[in-house]
Amino acid sequence: MSIKREIERLRAELPAGVKLLAVSKFHPVEALREAYDAGQRAFGESRPQELKAKQAVLPDDIEWHMIGHLQTNKVKYIAPYVHLIESLDSERLAEAIEKEAAKCDRTIDCLLEIHVTAEESKSGWDYARLKEFVQGGGFDAMPHIRLRGVMGMATFTDDETTVRGDFQRLKECFDELKKYFGAEFDTLSMGMSDDYPIAIEYGTTEVRIGSTIFGAREY
């Protein structure tokens, strides 16, 4: 399957209102260019330095999404141009983004990554802690961060019931936070190559798809 054919197939399959993010981490610039030539403009990367290197050589009208765990000292690599930071997962990171965004005189759109699985390894806010932070006005003093929604991952398992439960939970968190943040809070990013059809049933607005488009990653 070519990159172009996969993108066209996905585009035809996704319902209106579900955005396709092409997750290009670990794939070479040539692969991204092929996707770009097929009309793809939104790309997701997980490492800030890799994102920066690709941004430097690819066209300016690409929307770069940061989807991987972001260390506070690396925000500076992406702050000047990143379109959406999907992995805002802690107070400390929020503070770092606020600071770097202010330096660039930008307001950076971010998603709150929420941890809903029983897996230890996955990053993201504990929802109770996040709610406490939000209700305590934690984001009020961060004018350079604009919260646009929620990002999350389902458990890595073949058990569909578990995956459904995870997406259901993310949707509930999103709905509850949306009441607090209002109309701008419009993005629910969930669903990857193996589980995006289920995420669609639970109201995702953005699917993050890597291996289905670009093939297996070589780490």
Ligand SMILES: *Cc1c(COP(=O)(O)O)cnc(C)c1O
């Ligand atoms: C790698 C990654 C994806 C894409 O995964 P695929 O299974 O290759 O589609 C999506 N979201 C996040 C956060 C990722 O790290």
